[in-house]
Structure formats: structure tokens, C-alpha cells
Amino acid sequence: MKSLAIDSASPCMVIAAKNGNEKATLSLDIGMKQSQRILPAIDDILAQVGLKPADLDYMALCEGPGTFTGLRLAFSALKAIELSCGKPIYGIPSLEAYAFPFRDFGGTVVSVIDAKKDQFFAAAYENGTCVLEAEDTTAEKIAAFLGRRGTKSLVVGPDAALFSEKIREADGALDIISFSSQPNPTDALFTIAENLIEQKKEPLKDYDGPVYLRKSEAELALDAK
Structure with a gap:
């Protein structure tokens, strides 16, 4: 299948694209600059396997818990592709x-x-x-x-x-x-998402967003006022 996956639950964001047996992966461990790099990185990783957003069969991401900014960035990027190309997104618990x-x-x-x-x-x-x-x-x-x-x-x-x-x-x-090293998380995202597709599970709805287990620092500061 032709797919795109993002793990942004930890500070090191991992983006991967798959076109059949061909796969490319990119890591972005660049802090706040992720917001500037995520869209160009998606275009680059898709191009490495000969794809454009319109070619995708599905997209998958870690839906949370995880870093507030990272989760929001991934959701925003994939929601934009969903809106423009009509491609489904499958959210997987991080x-x-x-x-x-x-x-x-x-x-x-x-x-x-x-x-x-x-x-x-x-x-x-x-x-x-x-x-x-x-x-x-x-x-x-x-x-x-x-x-x-x-x-x-x-x-x-x-x-x-x-x-x-x-x-x-x-x-x-x-x-x-x-273990000191961990497997590439996007491999699991691809496999779990394709299992969900095979089981005819529904993708994320338009109103679905990241799953958080605590309030952000900004929300806590607002509550304290």
C-alpha cells in the first residue's frame, strides 16, 4: 500500500513513507524548528518513494499521549492532506x-x-x-x-x-x-493501521484530535489565574 506515517509523541519526530516494499524514513530532532520543517519533510519523504499526497491510500499517526506541540503539528499536517486529497487518517495510541x-x-x-x-x-x-x-x-x-x-x-x-x-x-x-535502542515506531504504525483497514475500522473523524493525559503548561497557567 501507499502510505505516510508520523510519530510525534516524543521530541524526536519520525516521518516515514511507504510505496509497496519501498520505504523512506526521516527523523526531526530539532526542537521548535519542527513547525518549519514538517511540511517540507513530508514532501521530501514522499518524493523519495515516488509519491505525492494524492497517491496515498492512507495515513497514520501516533494520536497521543505525548508532546503537546509535536502531536498538534502531526495532526495539523495530516489533516491538511486529508482535507485537500480526501485521504483517511488512522490514529494509533502512542x-x-x-x-x-x-x-x-x-x-x-x-x-x-x-x-x-x-x-x-x-x-x-x-x-x-x-x-x-x-x-x-x-x-x-x-x-x-x-x-x-x-x-x-x-x-x-x-x-x-x-x-x-x-x-x-x-x-x-x-x-x-x-533496550538502549528502540525499533522505528512508524513500522508499527503502518502495520497497525493496515490491520485496522483489513478489519474495516473507521479512520479518524474530522473533529478528532490528539489524546492528552494532562493539561498543557499554558492551560495550567490559565487555570491558576
Whole structure:
């Protein structure tokens, strides 16, 4: 299939395009300049596999949780293509996408994103099934959860190393595995989206937007007034 996928849940945005078996990937770890680069990057990555937006069969993105600005940028960019070319968008929960490559792991897969302020966005999966819904939480709470599960645990996601360090501080007896490098998240986005298409699931509606687990700093500041 001909498709475009964006993971913008973490500070390093990953954009990928696929044309059959041909695929190209681009990472944008450039902070606030992502807003200037995302549209040219999409054009560039599509051109690398011989595509234009009108050629696409579908688009996919991490719908959240994750960085406020990154999620908004990805939604805005793909919504523009949807509006101009009529191409469907499939939203995939960020933590599910990070855990997906490890669905055959024989234990509990904890998928995490650093939410700052000693908090993490985290969810847990066993055999591909969610056993802990995504929440804005602490390493201590996840350590207690894993202690109750009593299984070996694999920590994945862009901030797996940081979270593993924190969780070992919380409970050094836990059997924790983590990797210093993570699979390309857009591979999971392509696979999950095509599974949804095969199951005839509906794409995102016009009014659908990013999934947040907490208010932005601007919203919190406004509430404090």
C-alpha cells in the first residue's frame, strides 16, 4: 500500500513513507524548528518513494499521549492532506505503537514516554493485550503494579532507559529488561493501521484530535489565574 506515517509523541519526530516494499524514513530532532520543517519533510519523504499526497491510500499517526506541540503539528499536517486529497487518517495510541513490536514477549511490556516533572505516560501490555491503560503516573506506581503482576518486565519507548533507572530505584528486586535502542515506531504504525483497514475500522473523524493525559503548561497557567 501507499502510505505516510508520523510519530510525534516524543521530541524526536519520525516521518516515514511507504510505496509497496519501498520505504523512506526521516527523523526531526530539532526542537521548535519542527513547525518549519514538517511540511517540507513530508514532501521530501514522499518524493523519495515516488509519491505525492494524492497517491496515498492512507495515513497514520501516533494520536497521543505525548508532546503537546509535536502531536498538534502531526495532526495539523495530516489533516491538511486529508482535507485537500480526501485521504483517511488512522490514529494509533502512542504507547501501543511502541509496545507493538514486543507483543510476543513472555511477560509484561511497559511502554513509556517521559512526561517531565518526575512523571511518565505509561501503559502495560501482555501478549499484545493492554493490562494497564495509559496514564500519567510515576515510576513508583508502575513498580508497585509490576510487583503485583509477578512477571518479568520489558520497558520500551523513547524514554525506556530513564524509566528503567527510576523503576530500579523504586524496587531493585523487579526483573526489568530495557533496550538502549528502540525499533522505528512508524513500522508499527503502518502495520497497525493496515490491520485496522483489513478489519474495516473507521479512520479518524474530522473533529478528532490528539489524546492528552494532562493539561498543557499554558492551560495550567490559565487555570491558576
